[in-house]
Amino acid sequence: MKVALFIPCYVDQFYPEVGMATVQVLESFGVDVCFPEQQTCCGQPMANSGCMPEARPLAEKFVETFTDFDYVVSPSGSCVSMVRNHYDHLVSPHDQQAATVRRQTLELSEFLLQVLHLQSVPGSYPHRVGLHQSCHGLRELRLGPCSESMTPRQSLLQQLLGGFTGISFSQLQRRDECCGFGGTFAVAEEAVSAMMGEDRINDHLQAGTEVLTAGDMSCLMHLDGIIRRRKLPIKVLHYAQIMAQAMQQVPATQLLAAVGQT
Amino acid sequence: MGHPALAADFTADRERARWHDRALWFVREKRDRMATGVPEWELLRETASAIKRHTQSLMADYLQQFEANATRHGAVVHWAADAAEHNRIVLAILQQHRVQRLVKSKSMLTEECHLNPYLEEHGIQVVDTDLGERIVQLREEPPSHIVLPAIHIKKEEVGECFHQHLGTEKGAADPKYLTEAARGHLRSCFCEADAGLTGVNFAIAETGGIVICTNEGNADLGIGLPKIHIACMGMEKLLPRTADLSVFLRLLARSATGQPITTYSSHFHGPQQGGELHIVIVDNGRSEILHSEFRQSLDCIRCGACMNTCPVYRRSGGHSYESTVPGPIGSILTPLQSPAQHSTLPFACSLCGSCTDVCPVKIPLHHQLFAMRERLDQQQLIGLSKKLQMKALSVIMSTTWLYSLVGRMARLALRVLPKALIQNPLTPAGQWARQRELPEAPAKSFRQLYAERQQQQTAHRPSEPHSSAPERTTHAEI
Numbered sequence: 177m178k179v180a181l182f183i184p185c186y187v188d189q190f191y192p193e194v195g196m197a198t199v200q201v202l203e204s205f206g207v208d209v210c211f212p213e214q215q216t217c218c219g220q221p222m223a224n225s226g227c228m229p230e231a232r233p234l235a236e237k238f239v240e241t242f243t244d245f246d247y248v249v250s251p252s253g254s255c256v257s258m259v260r261n262h263y264d265h266l267v268s269p270h271d272q273q274a275a276t277v278r279r280q281t282l283e284l285s286e287f288l289l290q291v292l293h294l295q296s297v298p299g300s301y302p303h304r305v306g307l308h309q310s311c312h313g314l315r316e317l318r319l320g321p322c323s324e325s326m327t328p329r330q331s332l333l334q335q336l337l338g339g340f341t342g343i344s345f346s347q348l349q350r351r352d353e354c355c356g357f358g359g360t361f362a363v364a365e366e367a368v369s370a371m372m373g374e375d376r377i378n379d380h381l382q383a384g385t386e387v388l389t390a391g392d393m394s395c396l397m398h399l400d401g402i403i404r405r406r407k408l409p410i411k412v413l414h415y416a417q418i419m420a421q422a423m424q425q426v427p428a429t430q431l432l433a434a435v436g437q438t
Numbered sequence: 439m440g441h442p443a444l445a446a447d448f449t450a451d452r453e454r455a456r457w458h459d460r461a462l463w464f465v466r467e468k469r470d471r472m473a474t475g476v477p478e479w480e481l482l483r484e485t486a487s488a489i490k491r492h493t494q495s496l497m498a499d500y501l502q503q504f505e506a507n508a509t510r511h512g513a514v515v516h517w518a519a520d521a522a523e524h525n526r527i528v529l530a531i532l533q534q535h536r537v538q539r540l541v542k543s544k545s546m547l548t549e550e551c552h553l554n555p556y557l558e559e560h561g562i563q564v565v566d567t568d569l570g571e572r573i574v575q576l577r578e579e580p581p582s583h584i585v586l587p588a589i590h591i592k593k594e595e596v597g598e599c600f601h602q603h604l605g606t607e608k609g610a611a612d613p614k615y616l617t618e619a620a621r622g623h624l625r626s627c628f629c630e631a632d633a634g635l636t637g638v639n640f641a642i643a644e645t646g647g648i649v650i651c652t653n654e655g656n657a658d659l660g661i662g663l664p665k666i667h668i669a670c671m672g673m674e675k676l677l678p679r680t681a682d683l684s685v686f687l688r689l690l691a692r693s694a695t696g697q698p699i700t701t702y703s704s705h706f707h708g709p710q711q712g713g714e715l716h717i718v719i720v721d722n723g724r725s726e727i728l729h730s731e732f733r734q735s736l737d738c739i740r741c742g743a744c745m746n747t748c749p750v751y752r753r754s755g756g757h758s759y760e761s762t763v764p765g766p767i768g769s770i771l772t773p774l775q776s777p778a779q780h781s782t783l784p785f786a787c788s789l790c791g792s793c794t795d796v797c798p799v800k801i802p803l804h805h806q807l808f809a810m811r812e813r814l815d816q817q818q819l820i821g822l823s824k825k826l827q828m829k830a831l832s833v834i835m836s837t838t839w840l841y842s843l844v845g846r847m848a849r850l851a852l853r854v855l856p857k858a859l860i861q862n863p864l865t866p867a868g869q870w871a872r873q874r875e876l877p878e879a880p881a882k883s884f885r886q887l888y889a890e891r892q893q894q895q896t897a898h899r900p901s902e903p904h905s906s907a908p909e910r911t912t913h914a915e916i
Contacts, residue, residue, distance in 0.1 A: 185835065188884040189845040190877040195884035196891075211888050217835040222828045224789065226811030226820050230832035237836060262808070315791035323470060324747060324795035326479040350463070354749045358788025360824070363869040365786060367446035368753050370873035371455065372788070401874030 180242050181209045182250035182281065184393075185217040191393050197420040198251045198284060204423055204431045205292055209249070214241045219266065220258040224359045228265060235259075235266035239274045247291060248281040251416050253313025253391045256283045261316055283317055283391060284416060285332040293436030294336070299422030302342025306385030306410075307333055308376065308399065309352040310392035319391065323352050333391060333415055340422045346383035353379075357398035373402045380410060389415045440782040445754035459752040461589060466746040468696025469796070476688070486685050487800040490737040493676055494728060500643040500676050501719065507646025511708030513715040521551035524720045528553060528635070528668055529560055531716050535666055537562060537632040543650070543657035544568040545637030546584050546740055547670050547720060549762040565627045567656040569620055576603045582756025584763055585694045585742035590755050624656070634660035638671035638717075639739070640686060644679050647707040648717065651690060651700040658704050665713035669706070673719050674736040686739060689798035694741040723775050732806055735770045737799040744793035744803055750786055759783060766793035766803045770810055781819040784810040827866075842885070849879035 179202070183195040202209045219234030238259060242248045250256050259281045267274040288294050313319040320331035337343060356362070356372025363369075377399060380388055388403075388410050390396050400412040423431060449455045473479045493500055505515045518524035524547075532540065540562055542548065554564045554575075566575045570587035574580065576599050581587030588596070597611040606619045636657045640649040648669055650657045661667040677686065691697040709715035727736055745751045745765030756764040761772035761780060769783035784807045793803040814820050834844050852860060861871040870876060882890075 183884050185841065185845070189849060190879065192880055192882060192884035192887050196887060199888070211885070213885060213889075214838050216838055216841045217831075219835075222832055224808070224811070225824055225828050226784075226813070226815035227825065227828040227832070228812050228815070230828045233832060233836045265812075311788070311790035311792075315795060322792075322795050324792055326473055326476075354788050354790035354792065356749065356788055358790070361785065361788045363866045364824075365442050365445060365750070365788075366869045366872055367442070367449045368750050368786075369788070371449045371452070371753050372749050373874070375456075375459070397877050398874065401870070401876065404875040405873065 177207070177247070178245045179207050179209050179287075180245040180248045181211045182215060182218075182242065182248050182255070183211070184250065184252045184255045186397070187252065187393050190397065191414070194251055194393055194414040194416060197414065197416040198249075200420045201284070201288075201416050201423070202249065204420075204428070205288070205294065205435050206432050207292070210245070212241050218255045218258045220255060220262075221359055223258065223262055223266070232266050235263050239267060239271070239277045242277050242281070243273055246280065247287060248277065249284055249287045250281065251284045251391070251414060252393065253283045253310050253317050253319060254394060256281055256286075257312040257316035283313060283319065285319060285336055285391065286317070289332050289335060294434050295436050296339035297336055297419070297423070297434055298426045298430050299340045299419070300342055300425065301337070301340040301418060301422035304344050304346060304384050304386045305337065305418065306346040306348070306380040306383060306388045307331075307337075308355060308380075308388060308390035308395055309333075310390045310395045311352075311354050313391045314352055320352075323350075333389075337389075337415060337418060337422075343422075346380060346385040348379050348383050350379055355395045355399055357395045359394070362398055369398070370402065373398050377402055377406075377408065377410070381408065385410055387411045387413055387418065389413050389418055391415060439760075441754070441758050441760075441786040442782060444758035444760070445750070445786065448755045448758055449753055455753050455755075457592075458590060458755055462746045462752045465586070465695060466743075466796075469693055469743060469746065470696075472692040472696045472698065476692070482685055482689055483798055483800050486689055486739075486798060487737065489677065489682050489685060490734075490799055493678055494674075494733065494736065496678075497673070497676070497728060500678055501673060503643040504641055504646055504676060505719075507644065508641075508648075508708075508717055509646070511646050511715075513646070513708050513717050516716060516718045518718055518720045518722070520722045521720070524551045524670065524718055524722065525553055525556045527718050528670070529557060529562075531666070531668055532557070532562055532633060533560075535633065535714075537666065539563045539565070539627070539631045540633050540635055541565050541567050541627055541631040541656075541660040541664070542571075542635045543637065543652060543660050544571055544587070545635065545670055546762060547637055547672050548635070549581065550722065551670075551720070553670075565624070565631070567624050567627065567654075567660055568652070569617065569624075569654060569656075572620060572624065573599060576600075580757070580762070582764065583742055583745055584740050585745075590757065628659045628663050631660065631664045633664045633666035633668065634662075635668045635670065636661060638669050638675050639690070640677050640683060641671055641675050641717075642677055642680050642683070645707065647680070647705050649683065649687075649703060649705050651687070651703050653695075653697075653701045655702050658702055661706075662710070665710070666716075667706075667709060667713065668716045668718065670718045670720065673721055673724055674738075690739055690741055693743040693796070693798040727771075727774055730774075731809055732770060732774060734801045735767065735774070735806055737801050738767050738771075739799060741798055743796045743798065747792045747796045748787075749790065749792070750788065754786070759786070766807065767801070770803065770806045773810055773814065777814060777817055777819055781814050781821075784814060785820075842883070845883060849881075849883070852876060852879035853881075 219231035222231035321329040356369040573588040582590040594611045600606040691700045751765040773780045791804045862868045
């Protein structure tokens with residue numbers, strides 16, 4: 177199985193430790209990952225701004241970069257959603273290669289649970305964790321139950337982290353409201369964006385969150401920016417970092433045993 | 439002014455913005471409880487969407503069928519190509535009957551057509567009889583929500599408004615007292631009116647009947663007392679069969695206010711005895727939308743659920759949209775009509791997708807907003823500076839070495855340049871940093887760390903390149 181790692185541009189530049197944690201988690205489960213160095217950006221900032229001619233070369237570059245792999249795995253639901261759900265007008269509908277790459281581009285938790293079929297992940301994480309449900313992971317990739325929708329769904333993130341000894345999850349008043357990042361929205365609508373972030377953080381404060389985590393560093397970059405400005409006692413980590421840390425003391429054989437029948 | 443500036447004004451009063459947010463979230467939660475109580479909720483949504491799709495594919499046929507059946511019942515059907523024609527038709531009917539006083543129940547269509555000021559210019563007194571609409575009418579402002587027109591106003595402010603206009607006690611803010619006062623005032627308006635105008639929630643092609651849903655019964659009173667009833671509807675209000683109502687009536691009130699059904703769902707087939715019923719069917723740009731990629735925005739049944747759930751709407755208030763229909767659906771419909779004046783609306787959205795999941799007729803609202811941004815770019819309406827930024831970003835990201843170089847420079851700049859320079863409020867970084875810290879820039883990017891690790895692994899363990907965890911601690915200790 178040839179697995180490529182797609183590390184979104186801003187994670188590459190600002191959160192290298194999240195990329196490294198992703199590598200560590202994947203390798204712990206025996207996955208041989210490769211990082212194609214040609215990769216840059218999925219094109220989401222341009223597409224979300226309406227600039228499709230500017231997004232197109234990046235969609236083409238993405239497909240070209242990741243063509244020879246069985247899976248493309250990324251620690252970002254938002255970028256994965258861009259590739260899977262929003263390349264329709266950017267690549268030719270007749271391009272089989274592009275269709276294959278798009279279909280096989282998976283968010284990390286999807287890959288771990290739906291391809292590796294991980295059974296309860298061993299590890300220890302004695303902290304109160306606040307899950308921020310990043311919108312694109314939640315409502316575009318359906319990585320968990322949405323409060324608006326009556327269709328029952330399993331939370332992939334909770335499945336991955338829930339087995340760690342000592343972990344507890346914050347009970348939020350609004351379990352899946354948007355944090356207000358929204359890409360260029362964070363700057364174009366700065367006032368509303370900041371207020372949305374503030375409200376999310378207040379919810380986590382009342383719920384006793386020690387560690388705030390999510391599947392998208394972009395949401396966390398925004399929330400962390402507010403937490404640091406207000407000097408609040410909440411630590412912000414991508415869930416891959418939590419996994420890497422929780423599994424640190426677990427023997428390699430035990431981790432490999434968590435991998436299910438593929 | 440545009441949405442960002444108006445929204446900034448609204449959020450500046452944090453207390454009030456939070457109060458507004460909580461009031462609407464309360465409605466959203468009521469809706470959730472109602473939806474949870476219907477096991478087939480998602481099937482209902484799917485069915486509603488399918489009925490709308492079917493109806494729109496045969497729109498012309500169903501409209502003609504409706505006209506024939508409504509006429510058979512004695513109604514007069516009028517066709518208006520646009521807002522101006524709609525207003526002329528209504529005025530002509532009123533003038534023909536020498537109407538001086540008109541009572542209106544809620545109709546977003548007449549808001550869209552700006553009917554009230556037009557009629558007032560022609561000497562006709564118009565009274566909105568929905569309580570919320572009456573409040574905003576007395577305050578001389580537009581509704582801020584399509585279902586809850588006065589949701590932005592606190593009860594103390596209603597008390598002040600009623601004190602000025604209806605003579606209630608100064609400082610009174612008891613909702614029951616104020617509502618009683620409004621009832622008394624509106625009762626006399628109903629009795630004195632020469633004609634009643636209503637909106638239409640559903641028009642049934644197979645029967646020629648119309649259905650009007652209210653909680654206050656004001657539509658029924660307004661057309662039960664005067665002999666002339668004018669019903670104005672956008673052509674998308676059409677449903678093929680009466681049976682289809684079983685789907686839509688179950689969805690409408692649950693989605694709108696978290697009620698199982700509106701207090702009144704009144705069916706009208708033709709005029710009352712000795713009276714007249716005029717049905718004005720309005721296009722006003724709808725035919726064009728019907729044949730565009732935004733077709734599904736015409737499925738909207740005006741429940742307002744997308745507003746109640748929208749985290750931006752809840753914190754920026756309806757007036758920040760400067761549009762008859764605010765919120766997610768308004769940010770599609772309004773720029774379709776006047777893109778240049780409303781080019782900021784599709785960007786007043788974090789693309790969270792909550793509206794799409796809450797919509798009872800499954801309009802892919804956030805995907806339509808995404809598509810609307812593309813249309814605005816094609817119309818050169820997204821702003822030159824944004825366009826240039828995206829062009830530059832596209833060039834940088836298309837070339838890997840250039841991307842790496844720019845990334846390295848940006849990180850270096852963040853680390854060494856003085857904060858005052860980086861956080862210049864005129865730059866995007868400065869905007870970001872108004873209420874948030876910028877991310878801390880690491881010395882090395884992921885690709886640098888990864889390459890170093892690969893080198894070390896090949897140097898130290900050439901025979902087993904993938905056998906162990908990375909050398910570097912890859913997570914922050916808490």
